[in-house]
Amino acid sequence: MSEVKLFRTWSSPYALRIVWALELKGIDYETIFEDLSNKSQLLLQYNPVHKKVPVLVHNGKVISESLVIIEYIEDTWKDTPLLPEDPYERATARFWAKFNDDKLLPSIWQVFVTQGKEQEEAIPVATENLSFIEEDLKGKKFFGGQTIGLVDITIGWMANLISVFIEITGINLIDADKFPLLFGWMQNFSDVPVIKESWPPHDKLVIKFRAIRESYLSADVPK
């Protein structure tokens, strides 16, 4: 019987993707919620390099960095694979997962934490990134094909947070006319039972992210 612990916060998109990976593979695990403003001794001991969540501990082996964790989970538990078998398809999936973390997520975040001219300039960057992944959905229900995979759970944060961002800023980056495939995907992804069951509460997310946006805006030096 293996022992799996996941250190995470209730809302972090990076942590949620680990929850989804573990749930999809039917792996038993214990969740330890962290308060990032008051990090536990255990977290600092387990992740001294980055001091961040998520952290996975499996039979005493500690792994951090969400995409590294997912690859570890994939290498260790073979049921319900998150990556295809073909090396080129695997490479394509890894490419898009990395694109999300390096470009897509930061560009959408930039729209969310700015206003005025800065925000106006951020929107086309995010839109261009969205158009790239819209392309990858052509002819597929999910990024992983018929079933969800690595790219779906990596980009899945969007299905969760875009509606929160719309409510707070009034800006809808994933318009159904402009990005019909992404729009449809967000719905399909949210409907997957394993995903639906672990959705953080919408109202709680609005409160949290509204406060975050406000703190970014008030930190702005008037130009």
Added chain:
Amino acid sequence: MESQEVKLLGFWVSPFVHRVEWALKLKGVPYEYIEEDIFNKSPLLLELNPVHKKVPVLVHNQKVLAESFVILEYIDENWKQCPLLPQDPYDRAKARFWAKFAEEKILSDGAWRAARAKGDNREKALGSTIEALEKIEGELKGKGKFFGGESIGYLDLALGWISYMLPVWEDVGSIKIMDPTRFPATAAWMSEFVNHPAVKDSLPPRDKMIIYFEKRLKELEI
């Protein structure tokens, strides 16, 4: 049997390209190298990598791949000889973790930043680069010749740029980053790495690199 047609789009001084070349050489995979001028990108590059518009781009039997770490894993999975990543899932996770760490803390925002920066910016960048190097030094202690033990592997390829490019940046930026007395394991590893048969004859000429980075330093001073 399917013909193996491998093309690599690269730029002569890019460490991201070099690591892909070493991987192909280690596995004995023949490839055609196409030099790109990244300051004047070709229509071919823009067509093959519209998302990032960068090198390296690997084309294998018309399948197009970009992002050097993604390419390394593809090469490892497609050609099984001379494995780059270890077999054990935890060892694989550690290799991937440290590769990402070094990329973020020593390469992108670390050493090159320190070389270009002045005053307080330099102190700050140097401090965090050295902190990151200390962690890498810790990983090398008692390992053997390379990060993977006796044979060269994924993490060695990911960090290999340190062995020949970092000294050039130190020269050009008049900055000491990798003190061999402070980082003895790393210094020993650097020497093993540059002398490895798959690496030795493929490094760009030092004087050419000096001229290139001197120019870039002037253009990118912070």
